[in-house]
Amino acid sequence: MNNVKKILIADDEPDILEILQFNLETEGFEVFIAKNGNEAIEAAKKHLPDLIILDVMMPYKNGIEVCNLLRLQPAFKETLIVFLSALSDEITEVKGLETGADDYLTKPISPKILITKINALFRRLNKKVSTIIQLGDLEIDREKYIIRNKGDEIVLARKEFELLSLLAGKPGKVFLRQEILNQIWGTEVIVGDRTIDVHIRKIRQKLNLDCISTVKGVGYKFEL
Amino acid sequence: MNNVKKILIADDEPDILEILQFNLETEGFEVFIAKNGNEAIEAAKKHLPDLIILDVMMPYKNGIEVCNLLRLQPAFKETLIVFLSALSDEITEVKGLETGADDYLTKPISPKILITKINALFRRLNKKVSTIIQLGDLEIDREKYIIRNKGDEIVLARKEFELLSLLAGKPGKVFLRQEILNQIWGTEVIVGDRTIDVHIRKIRQKLNLDCISTVKGVGYKFEL
DNA sequence: TTATTGCTTAACAATTTGATAATACAAATT
DNA sequence: AATTTGTATTATCAAATTGTTAAGCAATAA
Structure with a gap:
């Protein structure tokens, strides 16, 4: 495609x-x-x-x-x-x-x-x-705001959803922290770096799936 | 027509x-x-x-x-x-x-x-x-402005009807508040955010059916 | 006119979400 | 090994969002 x-x-x-x-x-x-x-x-x-x-x-x-x-x-x-x-x-x-x-x-x-x-x-x-992203067992429906892992529905808060959606939109690509901030928070709001970590953590926890990996000193990426 | x-x-x-x-x-x-x-x-x-x-x-x-x-x-x-x-x-x-x-x-x-x-x-x-939407026990007749739940007729006010009709038109899809305002109220009228909530509430109340769910920070969606 | 119904808003309660600090941990560097 | 740098985790508090009720108009019908 x-x-x-x-x-x-x-x-x-x-x-x-x-x-x-x-x-x-x-x-x-x-x-x-x-x-x-x-x-x-x-x-x-x-x-x-x-x-x-x-x-x-x-x-x-x-x-x-x-x-x-x-x-x-x-x-x-x-x-x-x-x-x-x-x-x-x-x-x-x-x-x-x-x-x-x-x-x-x-x-x-x-x-x-x-x-x-x-x-x-x-x-x-x-x-x-483009409304639905399918990646292995994971399914992200941007229109319905739903995430499914092997069919089980997972509830994510808005920022969490947006963050996962962003990363999963380009599997493999490393998103710099700055990039993530711009995409999810915009340039007007200013939040600390730890904020991203916390959200990443929540996603990992809720998904219970090893799909977001840390690239130290650079950012995060989604894979498999 | x-x-x-x-x-x-x-x-x-x-x-x-x-x-x-x-x-x-x-x-x-x-x-x-x-x-x-x-x-x-x-x-x-x-x-x-x-x-x-x-x-x-x-x-x-x-x-x-x-x-x-x-x-x-x-x-x-x-x-x-x-x-x-x-x-x-x-x-x-x-x-x-x-x-x-x-x-x-x-x-x-x-x-x-x-x-x-x-x-x-x-x-x-x-x-x-197609003027009639059928969803489970729910039946929405857009032409006659009638709603039925298991055959029982339910009377909704116009805005309520339009709102339900909009949401039910795409079950599962999350409608952003802005989207709802544009569709139901148009861009000329300006109403507060609480207005939507109140109508949603009335619909839930009248329907007595758990079919509209809130997606915090995003909007509302109809399901089952 | 009066009564009724519908729409909108205000006010406040309840809930959820988001951001940060503090601390713990891990890896790399010295 | 000690230090430095960067990330993970957890708990907490503030902020944002939504739910609920009541009340005031406006439109409509009787």
């Missing part, structure tokens, strides 16, 4: 494929292409793209059929799917959205608009995903 | 206003018009339209500003907002969609396309708004 996004484009018009591929690759995406519905499904299974752009009118299987088939499989439950179609064929649009597409684009579309829309979709996805 | 749909059109070009108004009225909508951003906001508050069509380029306040301002108020959270702009001004489109518009149309637009798009939007809206 942190590397290059993969995009699969399925369209039966070679020109469109080429234009889109060029523009998306220029933008830094990894692009795969398919010339019809069957190829699209095959390619999707093979490459597990983050986003699939489906032309609605295609030989063998049209875009809506492809979308339906893919959505049946767990692997593609979360994949972004966008339809592409000539003119705003209203009926198709409705069907497309019912099918579980994430967006619907009409041809002709300027590459620039396409790219901004795609970026917007990824941004939206990231927001949804 | 079951009667004639009200549509507000805001555009500084009289010709456009007239054409759109004529076509939409012919189609059976009730139409209001505004010639600039300020008028649009005023008219929106007065008529509470189901759909607002905003020209992007307008005197005093442009469409995006208008949209932003309206979206801040609870009354317009669900209102459909559509932008209208000369040619596909890409940058504007991106901003518009980020602002929380429901669609984006480019001039010139044929009345027929406009109407089909509008109908599509209303159709989609009707589907989205």
Whole structure:
């Protein structure tokens, strides 16, 4: 999820494929292409793209059929799917959205608009995903303010939660004390260094899990 | 929601206003018009339209500003907002969609396309708004403003209802006090923090059900 | 108008959280 | 080994947050 996004484009018009591929690759995406519905499904299974752009009118299987088939499989439950179609064929649009597409684009579309829309979709996805952090037996739900260790719910006070959440957000990274102070307490409040220790201790105690290690003279980091 | 749909059109070009108004009225909508951003906001508050069509380029306040301002108020959270702009001004489109518009149309637009798009939007809206929330023994009917616990009807005052409805809309999610204030009271009214507590208390009391929990220093959440 | 209901606030109680000091401990350095 | 430096632990107190009640308006209905 942190590397290059993969995009699969399925369209039966070679020109469109080429234009889109060029523009998306220029933008830094990894692009795969398919010339019809069957190829699209095959390619999707093979490459597990983050986003699939489906032309609605295609030989063998049209875009809506492809979308339906893919959505049946767990692997593609979360994949972004966008339809592409000539003119705003209203009926198709409705069907497309019912099918579980994430967006619907009409041809002709300027590459620039396409790219901004795609970026917007990824941004939206990231927001949804980023609320829960999963690390081994540990689960941090930022939206629900809940921490679970092997399913057991653990109650942390606010600062404790924020601190753990910060550290766990980048496992392995050593957070300097100063960094922690800035992130959790802000630059306006001034608290002593011992305060951090105390909170760290409480977290360790409550979690009863050896996951925060001290880097003497530097700071703390979360691991495993 | 079951009667004639009200549509507000805001555009500084009289010709456009007239054409759109004529076509939409012919189609059976009730139409209001505004010639600039300020008028649009005023008219929106007065008529509470189901759909607002905003020209992007307008005197005093442009469409995006208008949209932003309206979206801040609870009354317009669900209102459909559509932008209208000369040619596909890409940058504007991106901003518009980020602002929380429901669609984006480019001039010139044929009345027929406009109407089909509008109908599509209303159709989609009707589907989205599931008026009844079921959670265990609890049943919340947003349309009828009724709450039932094991079939027994419970009468909540409006704010109480809205508050419960908000929390129950995303069980488990912690709603920050600020979030609650924005959603229920809007950004214009300013009420004290204790107000929320009191309403929460009344809900707990009336429901006689342990379903709203406090997350100290953060907010409240609904669960089970 | 009067009565009723709902919304907001003030005041105070109860609770929880956060910060610090004091002390103990551990590792590195001299 | 003694010293220094840095962290862990614990207990305590202060501060922040929320719960509760009562009371005053405002809006609405009778």
